Amino acid sequence: xxxVTQTPKFRVLKTGQxxxxxxxxxxxxxxxxxxxxxxxxxxxxxxxSVGEGTTAKGEVPDGYNVxxxxxxxxxxxxxxxxxxxxxxxxxxxSYHAASAYEQYFGPGTRLTVT
Amino acid sequence: AQSVxxxxxxxxxxxxxxxxxxxxxxxxxxxxLFWYVxxxxxxxxxxxxxxxxxxxxxxxxxxxxxxxxxETSFHLTKPSAHMSDAAEYFCAVTLSVYLGGSEKLVFGKxxxxxxxx
Numbered sequence: 001x002x003x004v005t006q007t008p009k010f011r012v013l014k015t016g017q018x019x020x021x022x023x024x025x026x027x028x029x030x031x032x033x034x035x036x037x038x039x040x041x042x043x044x045x046x047x048x049s050v051g052e053g054t055t056a057k058g059e060v061p062d063g064y065n066v067x068x069x070x071x072x073x074x075x076x077x078x079x080x081x082x083x084x085x086x087x088x089x090x091x092x093x094s095y096h097a098a099s100a101y102e103q104y105f106g107p108g109t110r111l112t113v114t
Numbered sequence: 115a116q117s118v119x120x121x122x123x124x125x126x127x128x129x130x131x132x133x134x135x136x137x138x139x140x141x142x143x144x145x146x147l148f149w150y151v152x153x154x155x156x157x158x159x160x161x162x163x164x165x166x167x168x169x170x171x172x173x174x175x176x177x178x179x180x181x182x183x184x185e186t187s188f189h190l191t192k193p194s195a196h197m198s199d200a201a202e203y204f205c206a207v208t209l210s211v212y213l214g215g216s217e218k219l220v221f222g223k224x225x226x227x228x229x230x231x
Binding site for chain 2: 004033040041042043044045048058090092102103105106107108
């Protein structure tokens with residue numbers, strides 16, 4: 001099993017450009033999450049999904065959109081990138097609710113917006 | 115809403131010394147608590163979790179944590195630090211969905227552990 005994979009690993013965008021980050025998991029997990037990690041801030045939840053075709057807002061959803069068209073994939077989109085979105089983005093998945101099941105994390109995508 | 119506070123953003127210990135990373139939680143009902151570790155340039159991985167069974171929880175790599183309700187704490191310890199323990203450690207909290215919780219984890223801001231030779 002590859003676990004949780006993220007594409008791309010690194011990206012540099014100019015302000016106003018758009019991009020999509022792809023997260024894929026091969027563990028048949030129901031739940032998927034997108035976090036951003038900033039120095040001194042820990043991990044903050046952007047959006048999450050509790051199953052194929054469903055999405056929900058997390059703590060910091062503004063400026064991001066997501067889609068879960070297939071169970072194994074969870075896409076994070078930035079429609080118009082801003083320097084404040086410079087961060088490391090992590091995708092995670094879990095078999096079921098966070099309280100009972102471990103979240104498995106991908107290796108991260110380092111995004112710089114200039 | 116539940117939250118966690120990690121005391122000390124940086125902790126430095128000598129190799130072979132005791133590791134103590136502090137985490138205090140805020141929750142109106144008994145929470146579920148987790149410690150995750152992040153090695154440089156990697157994602158997070160689970161060290162251990164408390165889900166209302168034994169209050170002393172043993173994890174991977176010799177780490178353990180004790181749930182203390184009276185102190186609202188879930189501190190992480192390891193008797194003897196190894197160079198390979200150098201990483202960032204995150205405490206996280208959630209509630210059972212059956213107690214009105216959700217599918218989300220709330221993370222602390224992290225503690226970076228340095229191990230000196």
